[in-house]
Amino acid sequence: MSNRNRADPTQQDQNKLIAQRREKLAQWRASGGAFPNDFRRDSLAAELHGRFGERTAQELEETAVPVKVAGRMVGKRVMGKASFAHIQDMSGRIQLFLSRDDLPPERYQQFKGWDVGDIIGAEGHVYKTQTGELSVKISDIRLLTKSLRPLPEKYHGLADLEARYRQRYVDLIVNESARHTFILRSRIIECLRAAFNARGFLEVETPMMQPIPGGAAARPFITHHNALDANLYLRIAPELYLKRLVVGGFEKVYEINRNFRNEGVSTRHNPEFTMLEFYQAYADYHDLMNMTEELLRHLAMEVLGTDQLCYQGEPIDLGTPFARRSVREAILEHNPRLSAAELDDREALCGVARELDIDVRPHWGLGKLQLEIFEKTTEHRLREPTFITEYPRDVSPLARPKDANPLVTERFELIIAGREIANGFSELNDADEQAQRFREQVAEKEAGDEEAMFYDADFIRALEYGLPPTAGEGIGIDRLVMLFTDAPSIRDVLLFPAMRAQAEPE
């Protein structure tokens, strides 16, 4: 990134290219009618390709269908008294052919002064060039918006990652793959919404600003409400509100929205990220695993047309049933030197954890140690879709314990390509036990765990009215989109990823 050309608009344009374009704009203003907004197009590029792409040149010449198109000029080839240009609209690109003698007087001369990047509107008729490219033979053309800044080079596009993230608008103009990623993201969310609606779920919106942040183990952002003179937290999860709604009788609810976690930024973490969270009464975690598997397979077929994904060179098969194994089984499988007996021996696990360079805290219990060891040694090795089940009770304070073994819960996480994609469980609906779990969390918070949960008395009150047996799950949309678009970084699937503020924006 250049630090030159600072923000003061009266002082800018040290850059010759910008100065030249500003001069062209000044002439346009002087001639009157700059920045008009009375041009109406009647066709998009992709529509033209769809309607006329298969027609022969002769058929098109006979019908001479008149069209009006508009978009950003992304290519310009002037050859004496005739020119080609490509314009790009939200659907794609279409070529324009201009011949001086087909245009009003002076128009061709004006066109020659316009720049790649300018927004133009044109009318003419659909035809095919000698090479068979569907194009519009122009009878008149107008400049609609003057672009003052030159676009990146046409061949390499914009490659600098910092520039692509900070100036996403430029990235979207010049990089087809970026447009594709965000269009696919939109389709994925659209498809998920349709799937939940079809299953009878009700879409809801719950507070983003919460007096007590709950539903996950994470550090929250704090903000302040002036009129109430009260601190509020940006939500780390919608979970406790969604369960209140199930108490209220909305037995199947879902929400697709942002969560905020005050943690580091990395290729997998952004401080704000999108989560699909849903709850279904009279279901348990097995039901949700089955549904998740179905859902992902359906999603892949809908948006990609295949259930065979390729992520960063690695094949991912969503077509065959996902593996399911418990945290215990997974740890033992990937740590052959560990015995089942050692997994239940806190002292032994502490030693193992330290050998793994895990920063063991004195207040950690057996479950926390198991989970840390799982995350360090096992999670990243799970490449094919795998449900990891039976998470320890003490790291799952909102989940229902297993009847057969109350030390673990009816919880799962879905791991694909070494990353957590979803997390779900049978909900803890025993108000007294939930209150006890909150008290344990508060004790851990007091012991220094900043991610431990708060005691939410209103949530307990809601449970006391009676939460039906319910299962709930969160699916990380950004990570799902990464998987589906083969994106190496979460920033590639966020239109405006979190970046450190620039000292002086250009």
Place this chain on the structure above:
RNA sequence: GGGCCGUUAGCUCAGCUGGUAGAGCAUCGGACUUUUAAUCCGCUGGUCGUAGGUUCGAACCCUACACGGCCCA
């Protein structure tokens, strides 16, 4: 927070052992009525991220800082 790497023209990138900076594309001027990374001819364009230091001399060596990338916590 730690380690490694990067920052040079509008964009994509070269730049050797330290000797005051180059290409392609774009721009600008010219030629050209079916091109599509158009072609051909000619000309421009730089406070080498910032600030110090070493040196006769720094894009290059050293230090700090800023921003970014990757990995680890």
